[in-house]
Amino acid sequence: MSDRRDRRRRQILAAAKEVFAQKGYVATTVDDIVTRIEISRGTFYNYYDDKLDIFEALVESFMAALATSIIPIDLSPGAPTPREQLQANLKRVVELALNDPAMVTISLSTAMGVDPGLDEKLSVFYGHLRVFMDETLQTGQQLGLVRPGDRGPMLSIALGGMEGLLIDAVSGSVDADADELVEAVMSFLESGLLGR
Amino acid sequence: MSDRRDRRRRQILAAAKEVFAQKGYVATTVDDIVTRIEISRGTFYNYYDDKLDIFEALVESFMAALATSIIPIDLSPGAPTPREQLQANLKRVVELALNDPAMVTISLSTAMGVDPGLDEKLSVFYGHLRVFMDETLQTGQQLGLVRPGDRGPMLSIALGGMEGLLIDAVSGSVDADADELVEAVMSFLESGLLGR
Amino acid sequence: MSDRRDRRRRQILAAAKEVFAQKGYVATTVDDIVTRIEISRGTFYNYYDDKLDIFEALVESFMAALATSIIPIDLSPGAPTPREQLQANLKRVVELALNDPAMVTISLSTAMGVDPGLDEKLSVFYGHLRVFMDETLQTGQQLGLVRPGDRGPMLSIALGGMEGLLIDAVSGSVDADADELVEAVMSFLESGLLGR
Amino acid sequence: MSDRRDRRRRQILAAAKEVFAQKGYVATTVDDIVTRIEISRGTFYNYYDDKLDIFEALVESFMAALATSIIPIDLSPGAPTPREQLQANLKRVVELALNDPAMVTISLSTAMGVDPGLDEKLSVFYGHLRVFMDETLQTGQQLGLVRPGDRGPMLSIALGGMEGLLIDAVSGSVDADADELVEAVMSFLESGLLGR
DNA sequence: CATGAATGAGCCTTCATTCAT
DNA sequence: GATGAATGAAGGCTCATTCAT
The missing domain is CATH 1.10.357.10 (Tetracycline Repressor, domain 2)
Structure with a gap:
């Protein structure tokens, strides 16, 4: 279902937003983002190409x-x-x-x-x-x-x-x-x- | 002589300024700076503590x-x-x-x-x-x-x-x-x- | 029926053959293979143990x-x-x-x-x-x-x-x-x- | 001295040759190479662009x-x-x-x-x-x-x-x-x- | 003071494989 | 049987910084 996928995408996006606002793009690691919502690094890359993409x-x-x-x-x-x-x-x-x-x-x-x-x-x-x-x-x-x-x-x-x-x-x-x-x-x- | 030292410091500072303005802090490497004035990386650290310092x-x-x-x-x-x-x-x-x-x-x-x-x-x-x-x-x-x-x-x-x-x-x-x-x-x- | 299963196996095998010949074993991903015949990654593993197996x-x-x-x-x-x-x-x-x-x-x-x-x-x-x-x-x-x-x-x-x-x-x-x-x-x- | 540098380069090359011959290109990691001559990974990259380069x-x-x-x-x-x-x-x-x-x-x-x-x-x-x-x-x-x-x-x-x-x-x-x-x-x- | 070789922590990214649905 | 989301180990690579000469 694309619904599920969309929710995940948005969830990751929201997490990234918070971290970027807090630490800035440079200091933010992909790990910071995925840790916050308890998913694996791999999952992140299933939804976004890379850190810059998101x-x-x-x-x-x-x-x-x-x-x-x-x-x-x-x-x-x-x-x-x-x-x-x-x-x-x-x-x-x-x-x-x-x-x-x-x-x-x-x-x-x-x-x-x-x-x-x-x-x-x-x-x-x-x-x-x-x-x-x-x-x-x-x-x-x-x-x-x-x-x-x-x-x-x-x-x-x-x-x-x-x-x-x-x-x-x-x-x-x-x-x-x-x-x-x-x-x-x-x-x-x-x-x-x-x-x- | 402190004169010599000061000139060096300013030379490095000037090089850093140009590179930072061109590429931004993050993308600038210490190598970019020292290459521009043809000094060694070690020399850089004789004058400034680290990249952030300069x-x-x-x-x-x-x-x-x-x-x-x-x-x-x-x-x-x-x-x-x-x-x-x-x-x-x-x-x-x-x-x-x-x-x-x-x-x-x-x-x-x-x-x-x-x-x-x-x-x-x-x-x-x-x-x-x-x-x-x-x-x-x-x-x-x-x-x-x-x-x-x-x-x-x-x-x-x-x-x-x-x-x-x-x-x-x-x-x-x-x-x-x-x-x-x-x-x-x-x-x-x-x-x-x-x-x- | 085992007939159906055999056809699938051969279909996957044929796809793998083409991709391997084109890109070599290392550069070929399981995704390359399954994409070519529009099946899911999971299906691939229903028929072959792993990439080396095929x-x-x-x-x-x-x-x-x-x-x-x-x-x-x-x-x-x-x-x-x-x-x-x-x-x-x-x-x-x-x-x-x-x-x-x-x-x-x-x-x-x-x-x-x-x-x-x-x-x-x-x-x-x-x-x-x-x-x-x-x-x-x-x-x-x-x-x-x-x-x-x-x-x-x-x-x-x-x-x-x-x-x-x-x-x-x-x-x-x-x-x-x-x-x-x-x-x-x-x-x-x-x-x-x-x-x- | 460029002599020193040349020796290092050749030393790394020799190590790489042995490992490649033993394990093949794919299975060889940069770590395999540097471990063999007890240098750091960073040193490797001071001499060669990447694994393919060497x-x-x-x-x-x-x-x-x-x-x-x-x-x-x-x-x-x-x-x-x-x-x-x-x-x-x-x-x-x-x-x-x-x-x-x-x-x-x-x-x-x-x-x-x-x-x-x-x-x-x-x-x-x-x-x-x-x-x-x-x-x-x-x-x-x-x-x-x-x-x-x-x-x-x-x-x-x-x-x-x-x-x-x-x-x-x-x-x-x-x-x-x-x-x-x-x-x-x-x-x-x-x-x-x-x-x- | 100057050099530049060496370091190594740390990050990004890939991808084979698993498993709940 | 089929799906595809999720995993996580593994490895390549960068670069600020140190230090012996």
Whole structure:
């Protein structure tokens, strides 16, 4: 039955997620993973090609979820205001992150530099995200919703800021209520940090 | 003579920096480092305790330089305006980063998850930076220079944003002129991203 | 029914033969074999004890066929001439080989060094063959049909030569018409290689 | 000093040769080799890339020695007769083999089927040898020194016969005096096996 | 100080084989 | 009889680190 197999696959994946989040990719051994759920090393290799394979499976599925939770701004009449749509996007992303803190740690903090192949995939993902955001910002500028200026640095700061916030929220450095976080980001986007 | 010894140490350090930036800590072998400057493995260990030692030396000296380049806002009469001092601080940090791109990559992109001891040190550094910035922001809020609100998320976003900008600047994703970058950050801090 | 079981056994045997010939014993996995006929690994072990078991089954049955195709020279009056009988023997051996090229590769090229037990069996087989041939040659010498001299080297050369010819014929290095091959061997046996 | 290094390399090579000859490539572990000369596994890998590397080093050097010991027939006036040169060639090959029985076993008996890359190299070697021998035979035929006929099977038989003789000589199945072996081969080449 | 040969712990990975369903 | 998930022994290989010269 493929049901059984799927359950096992997910069980191994869950175990790997916890260990990776705790010890990082490098320090994690396949033994750490299989020990946690009391299966043999051989079984692990029946389900995943190797250590990198399962790491990629985790990161990529999180990236996919992230991609799914970002919905392009709908400018057609009758749609919610762009501001509301932006806020909804942020809410989805923040909740995704808070619901899966381990994956935030893994994907945003420790995934780079692990493997050339994975680095490449992550770069491609970030590249796509940047392009998408860039187009969105451009439209926003044309509509007067986004202030004019070179979008490159804006994007780097905004994406980096979001990343930093999620990492800190998940690590406990910052209080972790989704709505407050969204509110904080919205304030930052609307008026920056400095008074006046 | 200690002069000779110092030169050697720096030579090895420079080689290590390049390799770490290129291949990441994990993939870098001591052999990669010593081969690059044509010394023996034994010599390496005459100057550094182990692989982690030299990595820490790099990261810590960069962190120290970073710390040095951030000067507390001087509120005494006759000092430049806080805005000018903030801008000068940003300028110093950005220039430090652009002058040493390899170290940006190493410190901000690949240092986490490498070793529990190093992770701890990095956390402490970030913690100090946060505390310092928090105090600065608090003063700013009291003076009405920083908008009111929970400083935790503000800090996470600001630091993360800065990190993201430097990484992208150094990797070539974003145009790398120091003044433009500073200008972009100032705009973000002053008015966020959105119009009005 | 034992009929069904026999068909399965032969089906597995045939699959194993092809894979062994292609990849060699070592590189062949049980999985390679069962995949080819779309049965499960468990089924394989219902029919053969282990990987070596099926390899031995193949090699031994080929050796048995080889043994069967060699018929002792009949010296009784009325029998065909010894030369004709020799030629007939060669013909049978050559045709056996050409009809089952995979087994030639397996048995003559890659079977040695695989397993101590199998090596032993192969040695015993070659030993029997040598003894039988030795007796035949001895009779031939007494009758003046075989030139005198130490039969040891003669046998090694003759058997090795035959082996080499079959391997090359089967691998395509040499043109593969049974009668021509037999003819070539007869010429070699009758007059060697050199003129006069 | 490269002297030391060279000695070590040869020491490891010698150990590997013995183990390979005894147990075959597959059954030999790197541990078997290093244990025999009481060095660590790591040391082994300081001198050879991997298990296959050292095996190839052995086989290829033996093949090279073999190639060196075969000298083209010199037909210029004043040279020894072709028959004498042939005999001298055989003598060199036989002595090479008898001086290094382990390598005969390794190269001729167990090298095929070990690794696709090595198989390829061996095939190329045999191919070259065949071509060279073919040209020699062709010249011989033109001079009337070799009987006419398809050279393909002749070569397969002659090379296979030689191989068989050397293997048997080395394994003790046949008495191992170089001159007698050469004599036996010469007889076979000159008059085959059968009387008259 | 410099060298580089030697070490060996430790990890990943494969695959023949078993056994509960 | 058939299945295929699970096992675990076994071995290849890497590389940071040591140390005698």
